[in-house]
Amino acid sequence: MFCWRFHTSDRFKAETDWDNPALILDEAVAAQRKLLTGYRANPHVTERRFEESMHPTHVAISLDGEPTLYPLIGDLVQEIGQRGMTSFLVTNGTMPRRLEAMVERGIEPTNLYLSLYGPDRQTYESVTRPLVADAWERVTASLKLMPTFKHSRTIVRLTLVKGHNMHKPESYSKLVTEGVPSVVELKGYSWLGESRQRLPISAMPYQLEIREFAERMERTTGYELVAEDTVSRVAVLARDGVKAGLWLDPP
Numbered sequence: 001m002f003c004w005r006f007h008t009s010d011r012f013k014a015e016t017d018w019d020n021p022a023l024i025l026d027e028a029v030a031a032q033r034k035l036l037t038g039y040r041a042n043p044h045v046t047e048r049r050f051e052e053s054m055h056p057t058h059v060a061i062s063l064d065g066e067p068t069l070y071p072l073i074g075d076l077v078q079e080i081g082q083r084g085m086t087s088f089l090v091t092n093g094t095m096p097r098r099l100e101a102m103v104e105r106g107i108e109p110t111n112l113y114l115s116l117y118g119p120d121r122q123t124y125e126s127v128t129r130p131l132v133a134d135a136w137e138r139v140t141a142s143l144k145l146m147p148t149f150k151h152s153r154t155i156v157r158l159t160l161v162k163g164h165n166m167h168k169p170e171s172y173s174k175l176v177t178e179g180v181p182s183v184v185e186l187k188g189y190s191w192l193g194e195s196r197q198r199l200p201i202s203a204m205p206y207q208l209e210i211r212e213f214a215e216r217m218e219r220t221t222g223y224e225l226v227a228e229d230t231v232s233r234v235a236v237l238a239r240d241g242v243k244a245g246l247w248l249d250p251p
Helices: 022-039 049-053 075-082 096-104 119-130 135-148 169-179 193-197 207-221
Strands: 058-061 085-090 111-116 152-159 183-188 224-229 234-238
Touching: 022 049, 022 075, 058 075, 075 085, 075 096, 096 135, 111 135, 111 169, 119 135, 135 152, 135 169, 152 169, 169 207, 183 207, 207 224, 207 234
Parallel strands: 058 085, 085 111, 111 152, 152 183
Antiparallel strands: 183 234, 224 234
């Protein structure tokens, strides 16, 4: 319900031919270079900063569709790592077997995000309107797999929509304790794109409401509220023992 992307009919077509991971990565880098090349003439962009932009070192595997539907997702994460780049894999958890296969092969992304859209089956199904009957079981199976990723920073991300899934913080907390993520990110829904056709602007929670929700989860998980950003309307909970390793000093 809260996705801002435009859901055209071709989003649901089946694929039979899959691009090679190395080709995907090559073309992604080429596309970024093409996108940013005009900044070379910008007087506010230094030559050093421009050259940095031509050699990206971080890869986000997210934003448009479920990346673990790609059967070679493990190979893509491996290809990224072999090139000395970091990988940020964001999944809705509906393909636990793909995550399990990555663990079996010893392939782990730098950051593994699992988006959790509801504290229980009823809420989850009303918000996501899943196309598969056992989506909730798949998500909970993926949650239980998160502790098997020994080298990834694991994150459970909640997108909180007021009046729809922003309730039962104790039930969210119970799910979090099953996944034992390094971090829980509570993100307020934004009234953008196509979601405006399905939801009112009042579904956007205020930062105070997000903070209060995070504080209730803090009490029931043992995680600590370590950061928040008002502009992005985000609150972050961290597990004890990992807080010190969360932040990187800027160069």
